[in-house]
Amino acid sequence: MTDFTHLDLNKSYTYADYLTWRFQERLELIKGKIFIMNRNQFLLKCVITSGL
Structure with missing residues (x-):
C-alpha cells in the first residue's frame, strides 16, 4: 500500500x-x-534513541 489515505484509522493493524x-x-x-x-x-x- 502506498497511499496513507486508504487506511482505516479506526481499524487495528499488526506489525505484518x-x-x-x-x-x-x-x-x-x-x-x-x-x-x-x-x-x-x-x-x-x-536524538533520544541515539543518546544525544
Whole structure:
C-alpha cells in the first residue's frame, strides 16, 4: 500500500501490515493503532534513541 489515505484509522493493524506499507509520511504503530509523526517528533526520537 502506498497511499496513507486508504487506511482505516479506526481499524487495528499488526506489525505484518506495517511492513507492507510504503508511505512518504512517517507513521508509528502503537498497540495496533496508527499515529502520524510530524518532523519534530521524528527528530526528537532520533536524538533520544541515539543518546544525544
